[in-house]
Amino acid sequence: QSLYQDLGELEGIDQLNERFVINLVEDRRISHHFEQTDLARLHQMLTEQFCELAGGPCVYSGDDMVTSHTGLNITRSDFNALVEALQLAMDDQGIAIGAQNRLLALLAPMHHEVVNR
Numbered sequence: 001q002s003l004y005q006d007l008g009e010l011e012g013i014d015q016l017n018e019r020f021v022i023n024l025v026e027d028r029r030i031s032h033h034f035e036q037t038d039l040a041r042l043h044q045m046l047t048e049q050f051c052e053l054a055g056g057p058c059v060y061s062g063d064d065m066v067t068s069h070t071g072l073n074i075t076r077s078d079f080n081a082l083v084e085a086l087q088l089a090m091d092d093q094g095i096a097i098g099a100q101n102r103l104l105a106l107l108a109p110m111h112h113e114v115v116n117r
């Protein structure tokens, strides 16, 4: 059973990111970062990215992580808040803890590309 399957394939990942984006804009610690953001695009790009990372049949078509986060002044605390928003969304989707941890392990190394840029 691949991570892609454990996340509910494309439909599950799409639903996950719908909740994730809502959680981001509702989280008062980090919502200010998303005031100018095209949320429909963010949702779509996250879905492509997670699908590809999880081994699904997608190709991420967005900007690279350094380019898309440079100038945003994202802190380590902001990063941790985003991870919490994702965990809440994964809980909501009923994704098993093992699969949650596998996705988070794929995202964690990206903190170098998004924090303090």
Ligand code: HEM
Pocket: 030, 033, 034, 036, 037, 038, 041, 042, 045, 046, 049, 061, 062, 063, 064, 068, 069, 072, 074, 078, 079, 080, 082, 107, 108, 110, 111, 114
């Ligand atoms: C592993 C962590 C992260 C991942 C995987 C990630 C992923 C992405 C992706 C896929 C995009 C879309 C890029 C595009 O439009 O081409 C994006 C944009 C964005 N991210 Fe992140 N991100 C992460 C961390 C963060 C954090 C911690 C924040 C702030 C709390 C943040 C704020 C933003 C904002 C504001 C945009 C939109 C920029 C714009 O409007 O052009 N991201 N991110």
